[in-house]
Amino acid sequence: MKASIRYAIAVMLCLFVAAIFSAFFPVMYESREEIFEIPPGTWAQRMSGEQRNILPDQIYLALGVRDLLVLRNLDDVPQMFGPTLIMPGQTFSLPFEIASEYDFACTAHASGQMKVIVYPEPLPGWPRLLWRVKKLLRN
DSSP states (O other), X not given: OOHHHXXXXXXXXXXXXXXXXXXXXXOOOSOSEEEEEEOTTXXXXXXXXXXXXXXXXXXXXXXXXXOEEEEEEOSSSOEEETTEEEOTTOEEXXXXXXXXXXXXXXXXXXXXXXXXXXXXXXXXXXXXXXXXXXXXXXX
């Protein structure tokens, strides 16, 4: 067998082993929190007409992995997230227990809206492998 064919087979075998490993290796993080900060001066920049995106349009969470959204308001004015008023210096935590898509009004966001997408817990096998691939493609 030619060396190039052996090399191609070895590469394919390595990719296959990596995929199997990714499909069954547990998803681990130090914390279940997904933390976002509203930086100082956000409100002043928005009022001056700047349309900077402080927070992403969509936030992705996964049950059992990262299912606690944490917003820290480091700005000097209150910010609204959904029905909640987050005072300057305050941290707001929102746990999610149901996989779904959630729309929130958000004064720190340029569009005034933000979507939180909560995926089900990535179970071992194909669901976990697909979850990891989607996560790689989003980053």
